[in-house]
Amino acid sequence: MAKMKLLVARKFPDDVLARCGRDYDCRFNPEDHTWQGAELCKMAAGMDAVLLSSRNKVSAEVAAGMPDSVKIIATFSVGYEHIDVPACAQRGIIVTNTPDVLTEATADVALLLLLVASRRAKEGLNMVVKGEWRGWTPTQLLGRQAGGHVLGILGMGRIGRSLAHRARALGMEIHYHNRRPLTDDLAEGATYHKDAESLLKVSEFLSIHCELTPETDKLLDAKRIAMLPAGAVVVNTARGGIVDDEAMIAALKSGHIAAVGLDVFNNEPKVHPGYFDLPNAFVLPHIGSATIETRNAMGYRALDIIDAYFAGRKPKDALAG
Ligand code: DGY
Numbered sequence: 001m002a003k004m005k006l007l008v009a010r011k012f013p014d015d016v017l018a019r020c021g022r023d024y025d026c027r028f029n030p031e032d033h034t035w036q037g038a039e040l041c042k043m044a045a046g047m048d049a050v051l052l053s054s055r056n057k058v059s060a061e062v063a064a065g066m067p068d069s070v071k072i073i074a075t076f077s078v079g080y081e082h083i084d085v086p087a088c089a090q091r092g093i094i095v096t097n098t099p100d101v102l103t104e105a106t107a108d109v110a111l112l113l114l115l116v117a118s119r120r121a122k123e124g125l126n127m128v129v130k131g132e133w134r135g136w137t138p139t140q141l142l143g144r145q146a147g148g149h150v151l152g153i154l155g156m157g158r159i160g161r162s163l164a165h166r167a168r169a170l171g172m173e174i175h176y177h178n179r180r181p182l183t184d185d186l187a188e189g190a191t192y193h194k195d196a197e198s199l200l201k202v203s204e205f206l207s208i209h210c211e212l213t214p215e216t217d218k219l220l221d222a223k224r225i226a227m228l229p230a231g232a233v234v235v236n237t238a239r240g241g242i243v244d245d246e247a248m249i250a251a252l253k254s255g256h257i258a259a260v261g262l263d264v265f266n267n268e269p270k271v272h273p274g275y276f277d278l279p280n281a282f283v284l285p286h287i288g289s290a291t292i293e294t295r296n297a298m299g300y301r302a303l304d305i306i307d308a309y310f311a312g313r314k315p316k317d318a319l320a321g
């Protein structure tokens with residue numbers, strides 16, 4: 001039987017590409033172009049399925065322009081705000097994502113950012129590599145101790161809960177806000193706040209793990225940043241759009257926010273240049289899920305779904321359109 005045709009829209013890890021090539025008749029993207037708009041539709045011509053990433057936008061226009069042959073679009077990401085799912089549904093195209101498999105890797109990066117931000121690692125690194133370190137002193141680069149302080153988790157889904165496990169090991173007290181309180185077994189003693197504002201007021205450390213939706217767009221604006229305790233540390237590994245950069249930069253300059261650790265940004269790959277010169281802003285290039293184990297698992301999960309779909313089974317991670 002002829003293999004189904006798969007557009008592999010990014011240069012995914014080698015083992016993922018090998019499985020694509022083994023099981024499908026593929027159009028690959030060895031140069032790793034970020035196909036967008038009409039070009040993405042053109043590349044999908046004659047394809048049965050598309051495997052793409054969060055940098056390939058599938059707007060309503062792109063969904064409308066997708067060839068009739070395309071039946072399923074699998075995004076190699078847990079986030080899917082880059083895809084107009086209802087517009088795809090209107091075309092009869094199923095959209096799926098890759099939840100679960102990147103939970104631990106992303107929680108690791110949230111913890112890493114929490115520690116490097118609160119322990120002033122950027123200033124320390126700069127001091128050493130610029131040859132400005134004159135030796136140990138009793139008061140040099142005094143940071144904030146995580147243990148004994150409150151960590152507020154905005155969005156207590158899989159990644160938020162996984163960070164909570166790590167933070168408890170540091171002796172942090174966990175508070176959270178979600179649309180709904182968790183069951184006791186999932187909350188594991190964490191304190192629920194029914195609105196974000198109430199959580200912010202107690203969060204000496206804050207880590208953002210909610211989805212970017214119209215409700216959370218710029219949720220952390222000047223007004224809400226001001227609600228955080230003076231000297232708070234903020235971490236974002238979710239989506240850049242949840243933070244108002246101008247307001248955050250002003251708060252970092254005033255010292256109201258002691259430090260920030262960011263892995264995600266508004267308009268990636270552009271990063272607000274205001275962060276670059278700030279000693280208390282530690283930025284990473286969206287590496288939350290960047291371990292080989294996790295990226296392979298993301299690819300395999302997406303391919304399992306496409307396999308299941310073409311085998312006539314209901315795809316596991318189909319998103320509601
Ligand atoms: C995700 O999976 O959503 C990551 O942020 C990569 O886009």
